Amino acid sequence: MQQSSGTETGVAGQIAMVREVMGRRIAILAHHYQHDDVVRHADIVGDSLELARRIEGLKAEYIVFCGVSFMAETAAILAGPYQSVRLPDMEADCIMAAMAPARRVENVIAHLAGSTGRRIIPLAYVNTSAEVKAVVGRLGGAVCTSANAARMMEWGLAQGDAVCFLPDKNLAANTADALGIAEDERVLLDVRGDGRNVDPVAAGRARLFVWPGMCAIHHRMRTEHVAAARAAHPGALLVVHPECRPEVVKLADAAGSTRRIIEFCEQAPGGATIIVGTELNLVQRLAARHAPDKRILPLLPSICENMGKITEEKLLHCLQKILSECRVTVPEELSEPARLSITRMLEACA
Numbered sequence: 001m002q003q004s005s006g007t008e009t010g011v012a013g014q015i016a017m018v019r020e021v022m023g024r025r026i027a028i029l030a031h032h033y034q035h036d037d038v039v040r041h042a043d044i045v046g047d048s049l050e051l052a053r054r055i056e057g058l059k060a061e062y063i064v065f066c067g068v069s070f071m072a073e074t075a076a077i078l079a080g081p082y083q084s085v086r087l088p089d090m091e092a093d094c095i096m097a098a099m100a101p102a103r104r105v106e107n108v109i110a111h112l113a114g115s116t117g118r119r120i121i122p123l124a125y126v127n128t129s130a131e132v133k134a135v136v137g138r139l140g141g142a143v144c145t146s147a148n149a150a151r152m153m154e155w156g157l158a159q160g161d162a163v164c165f166l167p168d169k170n171l172a173a174n175t176a177d178a179l180g181i182a183e184d185e186r187v188l189l190d191v192r193g194d195g196r197n198v199d200p201v202a203a204g205r206a207r208l209f210v211w212p213g214m215c216a217i218h219h220r221m222r223t224e225h226v227a228a229a230r231a232a233h234p235g236a237l238l239v240v241h242p243e244c245r246p247e248v249v250k251l252a253d254a255a256g257s258t259r260r261i262i263e264f265c266e267q268a269p270g271g272a273t274i275i276v277g278t279e280l281n282l283v284q285r286l287a288a289r290h291a292p293d294k295r296i297l298p299l300l301p302s303i304c305e306n307m308g309k310i311t312e313e314k315l316l317h318c319l320q321k322i323l324s325e326c327r328v329t330v331p332e333e334l335s336e337p338a339r340l341s342i343t344r345m346l347e348a349c350a
């Protein structure tokens, strides 16, 4: 992370000026998938778990969240009553989160529980809307991230008869593989009929119901890309995000959260070539950080366009808006005569 300086010109310089005026009243948080132009202005850069953990310790009045809407919502839920969370582009949504609308989640789980008579514990990946998190909270479930999905799935299984994991089917499958949950104990849901199309026998014995969502950015990485990368770079290491397909994860040397991917690159021996299966902005930043000691290449150049909706210009606009809200102004036609009346008093009482 690079801090912008007051000597910079253009958009970066203007951001630096607003930051100088506002000081610690503003904190800028950026997800690892943000572009470098945005990341360089951030006070904290992290994955969704790391950023959520940092909210409680923040004293800033304004938290500017450079990520997607579910992350900003999580920050708003965790922020104090005197804090305001801003997203520089309100249309920066996560495609995966949009695949699990709250009403449907509620209907599917109600139907599964009603038709089987079993206690189904919803487990929502953090990539879900605040409405879905509220449904999950009401139904006795919890939220998880890619870093703690296995621990939380075990927790859910201990709370009830089965877990309904949403919305990422790949993270669900990879986590179930890690926990040894057999294929015939899993049911991939057809959510179009609010769960009515599920085979009742399978539903009666399932330990895991899987919502059929996915992250388009990670799901497009396939075994062919792994084969091509292995052929082009013999001896290279491969690390991927668990939102990738299970067949890709099985071919990798390691799989884990964004934090785990960063650590894997740090801990790899000098001279290593590392193929990374995650969002391109992070892969490029890792490549720049470790060059020339290690060579870091993308498994597939895959960009999250929603993360990319946050630009340096939109960040500046958001900061300027905060600044204008904070500035006390007096209409021009009033300020001159009012100034005269004040200065007369000051002079008379000098």
Ligand code: SF4
Pocket (backbone or CB within 6 Å): 033, 068, 093, 094, 095, 096, 097, 127, 215, 216, 217, 218, 279, 304, 305, 306, 307
């Ligand atoms: S990378 Fe995937 S999971 Fe992350 S915000 Fe983009 S669409 Fe959502």
